[in-house]
Amino acid sequence: MKRQVRTRFAPSPTGYMHIGNLRTALYEYLVAKSMGGKFILRIEDTDQERLVEGATDVIYNTLKLCGMHHDEGPDIGGPYAPYVQSERKDTYKPFAEELVEKGHAYYCFCTKERLDQLRTECEAKNETFMYDRHCLSLSKAEIEEKLKSGVPYVIRQKMPREGVTSFEDAVYGTITIQNNMLEDQILLKSDGLPTYNFANVIDDHLMDITHVVRGSEYLSSTPKYNLLYQAFGWDIPVYIHLPLIIKPDGSKISKRKGDAGFEDLLKMGYLPEAIINYIALLGWSPDSNQEMFTLEELEKAFDITSISKSPAAFDIDKLKWFNAQYIRNMGPEEFHDLALPYLSEAVTNRNIDLKKVSKILQARTEVLTEIPSKVGFLNELCHYDLSIYVHKKMKTTLEIALSSLKAALSVLEETSEWTEEILHDKLINLAAKLEIKNGQMLWPVRTALSGWAVTPGGAIELADILGKDESVRRIKIGIERLEESL
RNA sequence: GGCCCCAUGGUCAAGAGGUUAAGACACGGCCCUUUCACGGCUGUAACAGGGGUUCGAAUCCCCUUGGGGUCACCA
Numbered sequence: 367m368k369r370q371v372r373t374r375f376a377p378s379p380t381g382y383m384h385i386g387n388l389r390t391a392l393y394e395y396l397v398a399k400s401m402g403g404k405f406i407l408r409i410e411d412t413d414q415e416r417l418v419e420g421a422t423d424v425i426y427n428t429l430k431l432c433g434m435h436h437d438e439g440p441d442i443g444g445p446y447a448p449y450v451q452s453e454r455k456d457t458y459k460p461f462a463e464e465l466v467e468k469g470h471a472y473y474c475f476c477t478k479e480r481l482d483q484l485r486t487e488c489e490a491k492n493e494t495f496m497y498d499r500h501c502l503s504l505s506k507a508e509i510e511e512k513l514k515s516g517v518p519y520v521i522r523q524k525m526p527r528e529g530v531t532s533f534e535d536a537v538y539g540t541i542t543i544q545n546n547m548l549e550d551q552i553l554l555k556s557d558g559l560p561t562y563n564f565a566n567v568i569d570d571h572l573m574d575i576t577h578v579v580r581g582s583e584y585l586s587s588t589p590k591y592n593l594l595y596q597a598f599g600w601d602i603p604v605y606i607h608l609p610l611i612i613k614p615d616g617s618k619i620s621k622r623k624g625d626a627g628f629e630d631l632l633k634m635g636y637l638p639e640a641i642i643n644y645i646a647l648l649g650w651s652p653d654s655n656q657e658m659f660t661l662e663e664l665e666k667a668f669d670i671t672s673i674s675k676s677p678a679a680f681d682i683d684k685l686k687w688f689n690a691q692y693i694r695n696m697g698p699e700e701f702h703d704l705a706l707p708y709l710s711e712a713v714t715n716r717n718i719d720l721k722k723v724s725k726i727l728q729a730r731t732e733v734l735t736e737i738p739s740k741v742g743f744l745n746e747l748c749h750y751d752l753s754i755y756v757h758k759k760m761k762t763t764l765e766i767a768l769s770s771l772k773a774a775l776s777v778l779e780e781t782s783e784w785t786e787e788i789l790h791d792k793l794i795n796l797a798a799k800l801e802i803k804n805g806q807m808l809w810p811v812r813t814a815l816s817g818w819a820v821t822p823g824g825a826i827e828l829a830d831i832l833g834k835d836e837s838v839r840r841i842k843i844g845i846e847r848l849e850e851s852l
Numbered sequence: 853g854g855c856c857c858c859a860u861g862g863u864c865a866a867g868a869g870g871u872u873a874a875g876a877c878a879c880g881g882c883c884c885u886u887u888c889a890c891g892g893c894u895g896u897a898a899c900a901g902g903g904g905u906u907c908g909a910a911u912c913c914c915c916u917u918g919g920g921g922u923c924a925c926c927a
Contacts, residue, residue, distance in 0.1 A: 555925040562927045586856045586922045684877045729890040808886035824886040
């Protein structure tokens with residue numbers, strides 16, 4: 367009988383959701399869900415020096431916003447609790463000691479100073495530093511003595527010096543590494559907490575994780591993990607290493623360089639669904655040509671064998687396109703709800719019906735944050751250059767603009783019912799009556815109404831939104847100014 | 853630098869010995885049209901280089917080149 371698939375997302379709480387981490391979480395989620403398994407959240411906070419206040423909330427929030435619900439985790443518990451490594455502090459040491467007894471690990475009392483010195487010496491000689499096994503030769507009595515007198519120590523994994531270690535990766539195939547490349551890595555730190563490498567193996571085993579999904583930066587250290595599994599006599603999980611997500615210039619994404627994390631993208635006006643959809647396709651592709659995927663659709667379509675090996679560049683333009691797709695495909699009410707915070711701040715003119723503004727904005731918005739820059743003309747008519755009345759394609763000149771505005775003004779002033787339909791009929795009919803092109807009427811009106819060369823929506827929509835009084839007032843200003851100049 | 857991995861248009865990518873080498877983003881053009889968008893149509897653009905294997909290589913092997921990763925009491 368096959369074990370139930372269990373994957374885990376094991377971020378360390380740094381307060382920043384790296385886009386690569388988010389994709390790792392996504393794939394972990396998809397690997398589990400596509401095979402009817404469980405997705406577990408575990409917090410890896412064994413580095414006491416890097417603790418960040420409120421960082422776990424960022425993690426919960428991100429998963430929630432993206433719709434990736436975990437089956438077990440610190441906040442909801444589960445059969446393998448606790449799910450925070452600092453709360454499992456005491457479980458690691460006995461395992462490390464077990465390894466010492468079995469001869470796969472040993473105590474090391476070397477000071478940081480000695481290690482640093484060794485390191486600089488190596489650098490000077492242009493050699494790669496590797497721990498010199500100084501403490502491996504300590505006698506049992508010496509070790510007892512040091513332990514008893516409380517000398518700080520770490521426990522190191524004893525690596526084989528000869529031979530090779532191979533493992534199978536579901537994405538990269540067989541990977542083989544020379545054992546003499548493996549350092550006697552530290553398992554248990556002097557503060558009593560395990561290193562990531564050790565805690566990871568222990569917890570993955572204890573929590574019955576069947577598939578280990580992580581970035582390809584762990585590829586070369588995986589043999590160390592396997593040696594650990596073997597030393598304990600435990601089953602080795604399925605490894606699924608993921609290609610890195612890089613920046614367009616090929617360098618890696620980093621918080622320090624100010625690269626956008628998940629939260630930053632939200633602030634920039636991107637939708638979680640669009641982000642998920644986009645990053646799902648960075649490193650994985652479906653059998654079909656389908657590009658738009660909901661999370662549920664991804665759960666069905668996802669397949670480990672279609673994960674690619676080469677790094678993918680994060681292309682903000684394509685994300686923007688996905689975002690625009692999601693905006694266009696949603697219902698008008700939903701868009702209005704999303705746009706409202708931006709609109710209510712940007713549109714100070716209280717007479718404006720923001721719902722109507724949303725309507726003309728929906729097909730013209732790619733990211734939410736660009737909304738304010740599109741609606742400023744609604745607040746007030748700014749001084750504009752008359753040259754924008756002249757438009758070659760619309761076949762307008764200052765003279766035509768003036769006569770169109772005059773004709774439009776008299777028609778609009780008599781209009782009592784101010785709706786889009788009526789405005790449309792009146793202005794179109796007027797153009798026909800005057801035997802001019804629609805554009806020769808509507809372009810000048812739109813221009814006079816907005817004072818902008820480019821606006822979301824045309825003359826009729828803007829007139830409707832601005833209302834009769836304001837529309838008439840603005841057209842009169844246009845007429846006045848055109849008359850002055852001619 | 854040692855070791856590991858990767859290599860199809862500018863970007864994401866399909867392709868798993870025989871294809872006119874898909875599709876998407878971006879870019880250009882045309883159409884629609886009351887500006888801008890949306891939508892529709894369309895164009896430019898790729899197998900890094902060199903050796904093999906084979907009747908035949910984007911597909912398999914080797915080398916070169918390029919890129920990335922990794923070498924912490926970080927995860």
